[in-house]
Amino acid sequence: MKIDFHTHVFSPDIINNREKYLLKDPLFAELYSNPKARLVTADELISSMDEQGIEKSVILNINWQDMELCLNTNDYIIDAISRYPGRLIGFCMVRLDDPDRACKELERCIKAGIKGVGELRPEETILNNLDRADNVIRYIIQNNLVVLTHTSEPAGHLYPGKGNNTPELIYPLIVKYPQLNLVCAHWGGGLPFYALMPEVKKNLRNVYFDTAASPFLYSLDIYKIVTLLLDPSTILFGSDYPLLKPIRIIREIQSSGIPEEIINNILGANARRLLKLDL
Numbered sequence: 001m002k003i004d005f006h007t008h009v010f011s012p013d014i015i016n017n018r019e020k021y022l023l024k025d026p027l028f029a030e031l032y033s034n035p036k037a038r039l040v041t042a043d044e045l046i047s048s049m050d051e052q053g054i055e056k057s058v059i060l061n062i063n064w065q066d067m068e069l070c071l072n073t074n075d076y077i078i079d080a081i082s083r084y085p086g087r088l089i090g091f092c093m094v095r096l097d098d099p100d101r102a103c104k105e106l107e108r109c110i111k112a113g114i115k116g117v118g119e120l121r122p123e124e125t126i127l128n129n130l131d132r133a134d135n136v137i138r139y140i141i142q143n144n145l146v147v148l149t150h151t152s153e154p155a156g157h158l159y160p161g162k163g164n165n166t167p168e169l170i171y172p173l174i175v176k177y178p179q180l181n182l183v184c185a186h187w188g189g190g191l192p193f194y195a196l197m198p199e200v201k202k203n204l205r206n207v208y209f210d211t212a213a214s215p216f217l218y219s220l221d222i223y224k225i226v227t228l229l230l231d232p233s234t235i236l237f238g239s240d241y242p243l244l245k246p247i248r249i250i251r252e253i254q255s256s257g258i259p260e261e262i263i264n265n266i267l268g269a270n271a272r273r274l275l276k277l278d279l
Contacts, residue, residue, distance in 0.1 A: 006238025042080035118148030210238035223256035
């Protein structure tokens with residue numbers, strides 16, 4: 001079974017009124033101001049999955065600045081997973097700095113079948129003062145939700161949406177909340193390389209890393225290197241669709257030179273275990 005752990009979908013309202021939402025939210029504007037940046041509905045994602053042999057996909061929200069936008073877009077994700085219950089796995093979005101409304105929204109989303117929160121982009125002010133988000137994070141842990149956070153490289157080229165969620169900012173979150181099921185997107189911005197330090201490797205034992213947008217960021221050697229540095233069961237296949245077609249990442253993983261068993265686990269088994277699917 002192939003499970004794409006990193007995809008994005010938007011409602012027809014957002015797609016048909018892109019200009020309006022570009023004015024409403026700075027992150028959305030950074031990611032999608034370019035008219036060539038694709039936006040797809042859940043139905044379009046399903047068509048792509050059928051074409052490329054993907055059984056299930058995690059559909060992610062984005063880190064809207066306004067809580068009302070979080071709620072409205074969560075509605076679309078909830079609707080999508082209700083229409084495609086065997087195919088789509090929903091992650092919602094809440095504001096970490098609005099704990100009362102966030103926990104209330106998480107309760108609603110959990111009842112509707114949501115499995116996680118993401119793609120979170122915790123702001124630097126929050127990461128430097130985790131007490132502001134403590135109630136929300138503890139609620140997430142208590143309810144066995146998975147958090148997928150954007151992570152970015154402190155070096156290398158700039159790109160729309162790169163941001164500053166670099167390893168040195170994300171790492172204190174990992175240390176403070178060892179029970180949090182955390183997925184660091186985009187290979188954790190290089191965080192796995194610090195697993196050469198024994199204390200860091202120990203702290204990463206409950207942290208997962210997805211392969212989203214990998215061809216744009218790293219050479220093919222990333223697969224061999226990270227599977228040597230970390231438990232391969234913590235690596236998740238993610239495409240960042242529609243930025244990239246899943247088949248491109250699948251072919252890259254299959255040609256990486258890592259063992260077949262590890263390939264199969266990355267493509268699906270690791271995600272099944274983390275999400276507790278069919279267990």
